Amino acid sequence: MPYGGMYDVIVVGGGPAGLAAGLWLARYRRKVRVFDAEDPRNAETWAVHGYLGIKDPPPAxxxxxARLQAIDAGAEYEPAVVTEITGTQDDFTVTVEDGRTFGARRILIATGLRDILPEIPNFHDFYGTSIWHCPDCDGPGIADKKVGVIGWGRSIAAYCMYMLTWTENLTILTHGHPPDMEEPAKTALERWNIPVREAVIERLEGEGGQIQRVVYHGGETEEFDALFFHIASGPGSSFPADLGCEADLDGILEVDKEHQTTVPGVYAAGDIIPGSRLALRAAAEGARAAVGIHKSLIPDDRRLK
Structure with missing residues (x-):
């Protein structure tokens, strides 16, 4: 297989976390290469909100x-799908889809999460413009409006309690699924007058990307200003599991204060580690991971004890 050379660090994932890490590793004069499948979780969203210094930029x-800034600093960037990561600290091998291989002393996983989307006709006509999954990002835009929350799992009530930050006019839509709720969850929903509608959603109606109403099976309709969904999400790649990194039941990786996973030499940043799902936070954690990786690569003869 063609060999692409040896790097101090290979970053897998080119979102805010991966690109921030690439930028800062280059600033530390590390030889770093960022591989990105260019299929981001937030591709459908019209804007990234609350990113300091830039007002509501489109994700792309x-x-x-960020990509140009990292490249200008000296990072290498390639739009490519990584298919395999093998090896151990100081001797990892990264394979991309065309068969090329690259060596790396350290690996940074920044592949994020993937959402499970509701199976509802014409859902994508509104996804990213008036249907969202992240209340932190899009909650401020629906303040005091009527909002439907699609979901039926054990955490849906807690999700609605969080949504009360912005609006008390909430309705849970289970889309035909029986809600999985214990008594404390039911009590909380009753206290805040949040109804649960179990009817199957037949279709969504609206114009220009703006949801206006939900049409239930049987023809009944209900008006909404926006919808959110909270079903499930999982890791954006299987690399951490393949490498043996410890994670919780949702696939969120355990990392130390330097952002190293439980596997020596493998680091992680962004949505794949514990914390909020803000793009701003992902970028910050990417920079923190870069600092940790840089420190781990400082030779022993430059360390004073």
């Missing part, structure tokens, strides 16, 4: 600016 525009 934010990634473009």
């Amino acid at each position: 525009e934010l990634r473009k600016v």
Whole structure:
């Protein structure tokens, strides 16, 4: 297989976390290469909100600016799908889809999460413009409006309690699924007058990306200003599991204060580690991971004890 050379660090994932890490590793004069499948979780969203210094940039525009900044600093970037990571600290091998291999002393996983989307006709007509999954990102835009929350799992009531930050006019839509709720959850929903509608959603109606109503099976309709969904999400790649990194039941990786996983030499940043799912936070954690990786690569003869 063609060999692409040896790197101090290979970053897998080119979102805010991966690109921030690439930028800062280059600033530390590390030989770093970022591989990105260019299929981001937030591709459908019209804007990234609350990103300091840039007002509501489209996700693609934010990634473009960050990518150019990382490249200008000296990082290498390639749009490519990584298919395998093997090896151990100081001797990892990364394989991309065309068969090329690259060596690395350290690996940074920044592949994020993937959401399970509701199976509802014409859902994508509104996804990213008036249907969202992240209340932190899009909650401020629906303040005091009527919002439907699609979901039926054990955490859906807690999700609605969080949504009360922005609006008390909430309705849970289980889309035909029996809600999985214990008594404390039911009590909380009753206290806040949050109804649960178990009817199957037949279709969504609206114009220009703006949801206006939900049409239930049988023809009944209900008006909404926006919808959120909270079903499930999982790791954006299987690499951490393949490498033996410890994670919780949702696939969120355990990392130390330097962002190293339980596997020596393998680091992680962004949505794949514990914390909020904000793009701003992902970028910050990418920079923190870069610092940790840089420190781990400082030779012993430069360390004073």
